[in-house]
Structures are given as structure tokens and as C-alpha cells.
Amino acid sequence: MARRVGSDGARTEAAIREAALRLIARHGYEALSMRRLGEEIGLGAAALYRYFPNKQSILFGLLSQHMQDLLAAWADARLSPTRSALDRLEAFTLFHIRHHLPRADGVFLSYMELRSLTPENFAVIETMRRRYERDLIAVLSAGLAEGSLACDDPKVTARAIIAMLTGITTWFRNTGPLSPDEIEEIYWQMVARLAGASLKEIA
Amino acid sequence: MARRVGSDGARTEAAIREAALRLIARHGYEALSMRRLGEEIGLGAAALYRYFPNKQSILFGLLSQHMQDLLAAWADARLSPTRSALDRLEAFTLFHIRHHLPRADGVFLSYMELRSLTPENFAVIETMRRRYERDLIAVLSAGLAEGSLACDDPKVTARAIIAMLTGITTWFRNTGPLSPDEIEEIYWQMVARLAGASLKEIA
Amino acid sequence: MARRVGSDGARTEAAIREAALRLIARHGYEALSMRRLGEEIGLGAAALYRYFPNKQSILFGLLSQHMQDLLAAWADARLSPTRSALDRLEAFTLFHIRHHLPRADGVFLSYMELRSLTPENFAVIETMRRRYERDLIAVLSAGLAEGSLACDDPKVTARAIIAMLTGITTWFRNTGPLSPDEIEEIYWQMVARLAGASLKEIA
Amino acid sequence: MARRVGSDGARTEAAIREAALRLIARHGYEALSMRRLGEEIGLGAAALYRYFPNKQSILFGLLSQHMQDLLAAWADARLSPTRSALDRLEAFTLFHIRHHLPRADGVFLSYMELRSLTPENFAVIETMRRRYERDLIAVLSAGLAEGSLACDDPKVTARAIIAMLTGITTWFRNTGPLSPDEIEEIYWQMVARLAGASLKEIA
DNA sequence: GATGAATGAGACTTCATTCAT
DNA sequence: TATGAATGAAGTCTCATTCAT
Numbered sequence: 001m002a003r004r005v006g007s008d009g010a011r012t013e014a015a016i017r018e019a020a021l022r023l024i025a026r027h028g029y030e031a032l033s034m035r036r037l038g039e040e041i042g043l044g045a046a047a048l049y050r051y052f053p054n055k056q057s058i059l060f061g062l063l064s065q066h067m068q069d070l071l072a073a074w075a076d077a078r079l080s081p082t083r084s085a086l087d088r089l090e091a092f093t094l095f096h097i098r099h100h101l102p103r104a105d106g107v108f109l110s111y112m113e114l115r116s117l118t119p120e121n122f123a124v125i126e127t128m129r130r131r132y133e134r135d136l137i138a139v140l141s142a143g144l145a146e147g148s149l150a151c152d153d154p155k156v157t158a159r160a161i162i163a164m165l166t167g168i169t170t171w172f173r174n175t176g177p178l179s180p181d182e183i184e185e186i187y188w189q190m191v192a193r194l195a196g197a198s199l200k201e202i203a
Numbered sequence: 204m205a206r207r208v209g210s211d212g213a214r215t216e217a218a219i220r221e222a223a224l225r226l227i228a229r230h231g232y233e234a235l236s237m238r239r240l241g242e243e244i245g246l247g248a249a250a251l252y253r254y255f256p257n258k259q260s261i262l263f264g265l266l267s268q269h270m271q272d273l274l275a276a277w278a279d280a281r282l283s284p285t286r287s288a289l290d291r292l293e294a295f296t297l298f299h300i301r302h303h304l305p306r307a308d309g310v311f312l313s314y315m316e317l318r319s320l321t322p323e324n325f326a327v328i329e330t331m332r333r334r335y336e337r338d339l340i341a342v343l344s345a346g347l348a349e350g351s352l353a354c355d356d357p358k359v360t361a362r363a364i365i366a367m368l369t370g371i372t373t374w375f376r377n378t379g380p381l382s383p384d385e386i387e388e389i390y391w392q393m394v395a396r397l398a399g400a401s402l403k404e405i406a
Numbered sequence: 407m408a409r410r411v412g413s414d415g416a417r418t419e420a421a422i423r424e425a426a427l428r429l430i431a432r433h434g435y436e437a438l439s440m441r442r443l444g445e446e447i448g449l450g451a452a453a454l455y456r457y458f459p460n461k462q463s464i465l466f467g468l469l470s471q472h473m474q475d476l477l478a479a480w481a482d483a484r485l486s487p488t489r490s491a492l493d494r495l496e497a498f499t500l501f502h503i504r505h506h507l508p509r510a511d512g513v514f515l516s517y518m519e520l521r522s523l524t525p526e527n528f529a530v531i532e533t534m535r536r537r538y539e540r541d542l543i544a545v546l547s548a549g550l551a552e553g554s555l556a557c558d559d560p561k562v563t564a565r566a567i568i569a570m571l572t573g574i575t576t577w578f579r580n581t582g583p584l585s586p587d588e589i590e591e592i593y594w595q596m597v598a599r600l601a602g603a604s605l606k607e608i609a
Numbered sequence: 610m611a612r613r614v615g616s617d618g619a620r621t622e623a624a625i626r627e628a629a630l631r632l633i634a635r636h637g638y639e640a641l642s643m644r645r646l647g648e649e650i651g652l653g654a655a656a657l658y659r660y661f662p663n664k665q666s667i668l669f670g671l672l673s674q675h676m677q678d679l680l681a682a683w684a685d686a687r688l689s690p691t692r693s694a695l696d697r698l699e700a701f702t703l704f705h706i707r708h709h710l711p712r713a714d715g716v717f718l719s720y721m722e723l724r725s726l727t728p729e730n731f732a733v734i735e736t737m738r739r740r741y742e743r744d745l746i747a748v749l750s751a752g753l754a755e756g757s758l759a760c761d762d763p764k765v766t767a768r769a770i771i772a773m774l775t776g777i778t779t780w781f782r783n784t785g786p787l788s789p790d791e792i793e794e795i796y797w798q799m800v801a802r803l804a805g806a807s808l809k810e811i812a
Numbered sequence: 813g814a815t816g817a818a819t820g821a822g823a824c825t826t827c828a829t830t831c832a833t
Numbered sequence: 834t835a836t837g838a839a840t841g842a843a844g845t846c847t848c849a850t851t852c853a854t
Contacts, residue, residue, distance in 0.1 A: 003851070007817055019366035034845060046847080049820050055845070110313055115231060119355055151387045157380070160393055162371025164363045171362060178359070186355045190363055194397040210834080237828060249830080250835050258828065413832090413838055434724055436639035440824060452826080461824065520719055523638060558795045562787070565797055569776025573834050577768060584765070588771045596769055599766045607698040618813075643849060654815050655851080663850065 013051045015041040020058050025105035029059055029116040059113060060121045066106040073099055074132060085143030086197055092136055093117035093191045096165045097184050104169040111166070131160055140195060150196030161191055216254045218244045223261050228308035232262055232319040261314060263324045269309040270331035276302055277335065289400055296394045299368045299389050307372040330344030336361055343398060353399030356365055364394055419457045421447045426464050431511035435465050465519060466527045472512040472576055473534035479505055482540065491549030492603055498542055499597045501571040502571045503590050510575040517572070546601060556602030567597055621659045624650045629667050636713035638668055638725040668674055668722060669730045669775040675715040676737035682708055683741065694752030695806055702800045705774045706793050720775070742767055749804060759805030770800055
């Protein structure tokens with residue numbers, strides 16, 4: 001009926017987030033009940049409301065965290081615009097795979113549960129997603145200008161690349177036949193060709 | 204109370220399917236209530252049970268129909284194995300785009316609502332999906348054998364291509380700047396390069 | 407799980423209203439649960455929602471019904487403005503008592519549960535209540551003009567009279583020592599004196 | 610975590626009472642949550658339990674305090690039974706108005722929230738209320754015996770007077786057109802007439 | 813003296829589904 | 834063929850209350 005010995009707010013909140021991410025990825029936002037979520041971490045459903053004002057805010061918290069992490073990590077990893085477009089495209093490709101592979105649940109949420117957001121929350125997340133996409137478009141445009149890439153429409157190409165790379169998380173398993181390194185290599189080759197990189201330059 | 208003049212079972216069932224496809228694509232399977240679905244076509248919720256034994260069967264009906272249509276259309280459109288791998292890859296690419304573009308709702312369901320299926324129903328749909336994928340893998344393998352294509356792993360490449368092509372439906376709008384024909388052209392170029400088609404051959 | 411033999415919507419709705427009136431009068435709106443209300447008439451709580459979209463609408467339905475009945479009955483019972491103010495005051499007094507005595511629960515709700523209404527619903531009911539009060543004020547004013555009454559402020563006097571008369575329902579019991587007729591007689595004497603009716607005229 | 614400098618038990622308890630009186634009058638006992646009450650005075654809900662064992666006891670404390678204040682003040686204000694009934698009736702009337710006008714919230718609670726009391730607590734309050742009423746009945750009876758008053762049934766008349774006087778608090782506002790003094794004057798005239806005071810005697 | 817964490821009960825409400833009509 | 838009445842389970846969320854700190 002009251003606080004349990006040794007219980008701690010910060011730890012509990014982290015546990016909620018972690019369990020919610022896992023369960024929503026597995027069964028979907030609508031299919032997740034607060035009761036079930038509480039159970040998962042040994043709590044009554046009511047206790048969740050000390051940490052999140054409602055169910056929607058859990059989802060939004062997860063998605064906005066995911067996008068913030070992505071943007072922050074990418075800000076660290078991206079190459080300076082003074083570098084060649086090909087190098088920058090490679091950096092993007094490898095970063096995207098490496099960042100997303102261990103975050104399959106978050107990626108899944110980011111694609112599948114956008115529609116479960118309220119319109120306001122959706123707008124916030126969508127803006128973040130666009131910012132990331134814009135960076136890739138810029139790289140492709142630079143490559144076209146330089147003549148080092150030969151693709152058609154940078155916007156369309158960017159979407160094709162992101163769809164292709166993000167799709168990896170739907171089938172990748174740590175126990176599968178391909179290691180992350182191998183996947184990075186294979187996909188970088190595909191991206192490079194797809195974007196029309198001059199063959200000699202890649203080698 | 205009684206049958207309304209001119210009401211017709213087959214037409215009603217089609218109306219249910221059509222409304223369900225639209226509503227589930229918009230709001231998700233869990234978020235769709237039978238009451239709402241009935242309303243949409245001017246029926247009480249109870250009437251739906253004349254056509255489908257339960258809600259799950261509506262979803263399964265939609266998804267299995269979608270896959271059957273896909274497989275049947277592809278059976279018609281695919282080229283004989285005696286044709287060149289490049290021709291067959293082009294046929295696949297153009298077919299995939301042309302078939303999916305006007306079926307955005309169905310595509311969406313096929314990706315988003317798999318998890319809402321019961322395990323048995325899921326297995327059925329998954330098998331169909333695999334069959335389609337296998338055909339693309341075969342084409343890529345043939346191209347490698349012929350030497351007309353130069354990609355790494357046909358299985359991985361096939362998934363990358365399908366993810367890339369299917370992603371189109373998430374942003375394509377009839378009112379957008381690109382026509383279906385232009386999209387087909389752009390994507391075929393990308394697929395060809397990605398799969399390592401010898402450049403002179405494409406032209 | 408489904409309709410019971412011989413069940414009937416109109417009868418059920420009436421039963422809900424009647425039970426709600428009784429229970430809210432007894433225990434208050436907030437203290438009444440939908441489960442309890444359903445139980446009272448042998449229904450699950452969910453069934454109530456076929457008849458009322460939510461709990462608030464039950465209360466509002468009760469209160470607005472009560473006021474409508476009051477206004478309609480009073481429209482029937484009031485005397486023409488051509489009659490003497492004293493006669494009209496007597497008519498009001500007797501009407502008010504006679505109308506309210508068998509409606510103790512409704513009267514109680516009308517006073518106690520106004521605050522449980524949403525602001526919009528409150529405004530609707532308040533307007534009705536004012537209309538009724540205005541009629542009494544008009545009678546008192548006419549009496550002052552005629553010289554047949556001698557009270558101070560018609561508005562204040564009207565409120566005093568209504569408070570006094572309405573208070574009857576808080577203690578009146580059918581099994582008590584006073585009959586409705588006796589109560590009417592006693593209160594009419596008090597009202598007449600309070601309003602300063604010339605003594606000879608009452609006799 | 611620890612006592613804040615200058616916090617003081619007695620002052621805190623008074624603050625709780627004061628806030629509870631205001632909030633319950635505004636929104637009702639059932640609608641008041643302990644969390645909200647704590648917030649109102651800058652305390653966590655749990656802290657309230659240092660001062661009151663439970664929510665019911667807060668309400669009971671308020672109501673019994675209200676009645677005790679009333680009875681004590683009336684004991685001070687009432688005239689000796691040796692004085693004339695008319696004087697004593699006037700004293701009661703003026704006292705009742707003067708005492709209740711600045712205590713609108715308490716009056717409101719006393720009428721509206723009786724039903725929120727447990728049966729035992731209700732009995733306690735009801736007894737106090739009766740004691741007060743009995744005094745007025747005695748005055749009216751004395752007036753009848755003296756011949757200075759001419760009303761019918763002292764018990765009924767007493768209730769009518771109390772209902773009428775108490776009703777003032779439902780509409781009185783300090784900012785309204787009538788001052789407390791004017792209200793006392795108007796109501797005393799009405800009470801005197803209602804009770805059948807010989808006209809020359811009032812003047 | 814007061815808080816922060818948690819609970820269990822129970823609130824309103826919606827849902828898929830059933831069955832008499 | 835379809836509806837209208839009803840159900841039981843479950844959903845999100847709030848509440849008074851408790852107890853370690």
C-alpha cells in the first residue's frame with residue numbers, strides 16, 4: 001500500500017520507459033494496456049501515473065527521445081561539408097546502420113506508431129525526422145554538383161536510401177549469418193552504386 | 204428489421220471490405236470499432252457479423268486478398284525464365300511500382316497490421332510474402348550467374364530493393380510533382396545501378 | 407449477453423430515469439456510480455450507455471425535465487394578469503406547493519446538484535429557473551401598484567417566498583401530521599401576511 | 610523531508626480547514642480530492658493525514674465547528690425569556706442574518722453536505738441543528754401565548770422562517786445593491802408580518 | 813513536520829460480441 | 834437481411850490512504 005523498501009523514482013521511470021519500448025514494439029501502442037505495462041515491472045497500473053500523466057505521453061516520450069538521440073548522435077558523426085560528397089555519403093550510410101541496428105525497437109516505433117500520436121505530438125516528431133532527411137538530401141545534392149554522384153532527384157533518392165537502410169532492422173538478428181560489419185559493407189556498396197558513384201572512386 | 208429494397212449481400216460485403224481497408228489504414232486495426240465500421244456503410248454493428256464471423260477475420264480477409272491479388276498479378280506479369288535477368292529485373296521493378304501505387308492502403312496494412320494477426324493467420328500471410336520475395340531473389344541470382352548483374356548477396360539485395368520500392372507508397376500522392384511513369388523510370392535506374400547492371404546494357 | 411426476452415427500450419429508459427432520480431436525491435450525483443445505477447434496475451452499467459451518452463447527461467436530463475414540467479404546469483395554472491394580484495399570489499402559492507410536494511426528489515436535485523452540471527448545462531437550467539421566479543416578481547409588483555400588497559422589494563420578497571415554500575419538501579412526509587391541504591392553507595396565510603396583504607381582503 | 614522553517618502545526622491545521630471549507634463549498638465534498646486540497650496550501654496529500662485521520666473527519670470537523678459557533682454565538686445573543694416575544698423574535702432574526710451572511714460557505718456545507726456524513730456524524734450535527742430550531746419555536750409559542758403573535762403552527766412557522774432567512778446566503782453578494790443592514794431591516798419586516806405581529810407593536 | 817512512492821479499489825466508458833425479433 | 838437491447842471484459846485514469854524516509 002505504500003512505498004516499498006529501497007524503491008527509487010529515477011530507476012522506476014527508466015524501467016517504465018524500457019518496458020514500454022519493448023512491449024509497444026512487440027504488440028503495438030493500442031494493444032498495450034497500462035495494467036500490462038505495470039505488471040511487467042512489478043508495479044500496479046496506478047503507479048505509472050506518478051511518472052507519466054497519461055499513456056500518450058509515454059509514447060511521445062519514447063519517440064521524441066529516439067529522435068533526439070538520433071539527431072545528437074548524427075551531429076557528432078557527420079563529416080564537415082568541406083569533405084567530399086562520397087565520404088559524407090559513406091559516413092551517413094555507416095552511421096545510419098550502426099546507430100539503428102541496436103535500436104530495432106525504437107526504429108520500429110518511429111515508423112509504426114506515428115499514427116498513434118496526437119496531431120500536435122506528431123508534428124513535433126515529424127519535424128525532427130525531416131531535419132535528418134534534409135542532411136542526406138544535402139549530401140546527394142553536393143555530389144551531383146561535384147559530379148561525383150549521378151542520381152536523378154536527390155529528394156527521391158534520399159527517401160529510397162533511408163527506406164532501404166531502415167528496412168534492415170526488420171530482418172536483422174544478432175544470431176543471423178551476417179555481422180553488422182558485413183551488413184555495413186554490403187549496404188554501402190549498394191548505396192554507392194544506387195547514387196551513381198563513379199566506380200573507380202569507391203574502390 | 205427486414206431487408207431494405209435493393210440491398211444485396213455481395214455488394215454489402217464489398218462495402219465492408221472497402222470501408223475496413225480505408226479505416227484500418229487511417230487509424231489502425233485496434234482503433235477501429237465495429238460500430239464505427241458499420242456506421243461508415245450505414246449498417247448496425249451487428250449486421251457485420253452476417254458477413255464476417257469476427258473482427259480478426261476482416262483483417263485477415265483484407266491481407267490475404269491483398270497478397271493473393273499481388274501473387275496473381277505477378278504471375279501474369281513476370282517474364283519467362285528464358286528472358287535475360289536484366290529484363291526480368293526491370294519487369295519486376297515496374298510491376299511492383301505499378302501494382303502498389305494505387306493500393307497504398309493495402310500496402311500499409313500489409314506492413315503495419317501483421318502484428319494484429321493471430322499467429323496462425325500471420326503464418327499464412329508470411330508464407331505468401333516469402334513466395335513473392337523468392338521470385339526476386341531468383342532473378343538476382345540468375346543475373347549473377349549470367350554476369351549481367353554484380354551485387355553481393357541476392358537475398359539481402361532483394362530485401363533492399365523491396366524495402367526501397369515499397370517505401371514509395373508512404374510519400375507518393377497523385378497530386379504530387381512526379382507522375383507514376385516518372386517514378387517508375389527513376390526507380391528502375393536506381394534498382395539497376397544498385398544491382399550492379401553493366402551500364403551499357405541498361406541504355 | 408444479448409437482449410433478454412421482452413426487453414423494451416422505452417421502458418428501460420424510463421426505469422433509468424426513475425432510479426437515477428431516486429438515487430441521486432438520496433446519495434448525490436458524485437456518489438452515484440453507473441454500476442450501482444445499472445444494478446438498481448437489473449442492468450449492467452454498459453447498457454446505460456445505449457440511453458444516455460454519459461453520466462452528466464442523465465443529471466441534465468433529469469433537471470431539465472423537472473424544470474420543463476414545472477414551467478408547463480405553471481403555464482396551465484397561472485391566472486390571467488387581469489385578475490387581482492392577491493388571487494394571482496394565492497394561485498402561485500398553492501400551485502407551487504401542490505406541484506412540488508409529490509416531487510421532493512426532483513426539487514432536491516434542482517437545488518443540490520446544480521453545481522454538478524457543466525457550465526453550459528447549468529446556464530440552461532438557470533435560465534428556466536429565472537423565468538419562473540420572474541412571474542412571481544411580476545405578481546408582487548402588480549400588488550404593490552394596486553395597493554393590495556405592502557412588501558418592500560418584490561425581488562427580495564419573491565426569493566423569500568420561494569425559499570420558504572420550497573423548504574417544505576425537506577421535511578414533509580406523507581405520513582406526517584399535516585395533510586397537503588393543511589399545509590397549503592397554513593403557508594398561504596404566511597405568504598399573504600409576509601407580502602403585506604390587507605387583512606380584510608384575505609378573509 | 611523535514612520541517613520547513615517557521616512551519617507551525619496550528620497554523621497549518623487552520624489553513625487546511627479554511628481551504629477545505631472553500632473548496633467543498635465550491636465543488637462539493639465528493640469532488641474534492643486530498644491531492645487538490647494539499648496543493649491549495651502547498652502541501653503534499655500525505656501531510657494532511659498528520660492533522661486529520663481521514664477525509665470524512667475534515668468534513669465533520671467543519672460542520673460541527675460551524676454548528677458549535679452558531680450555538681455559542683446564539684447563546685450570547687439571545688434575549689432572556691423575560692423579554693417580550695416580539696423582541697426575542699427580532700433578536701433571533703437579526704442574529705441569524707448577521708451570523709450567517711459572512712459564513713455563506715459554512716451555511717452551504719451545512720445544507721448540502723449533510724448527506725456526505727456517515728450516519729453517526731450526521732446524528733451529531735442533526736441534534737445541534739434541532740437545538741437551534743427549538744429556540745425559535747419557543748419564541749413563537751411564547752408570542753402566541755402572549756397574544757403578540759398570530760401564526761398557525763409554531764413548528765411549521767419556525768421552519769418557514771429559517772428556510773427564508775437561510776436562503777439569503779444563496780444570492781447575497783457583498784457587491785450587490787443591498788447592504789447587510791438593509792437586508793436585516795427588510796427581512797425583519799417580513800418575519801414580523803409572517804408571524805402575525807400586531808402592526809402597531811412593530812412600529 | 814512533510815514527502816515521495818506505491819497501492820487497491822473503483823470510477824466512467826468503450827468494445828466485440830450475442831441473440832430475440 | 835438487419836436491428837435493438839444487452840453483456841462482460843477490459844480500457845484509462847483518479848482516489849483515499851499508507852509507510853519508509
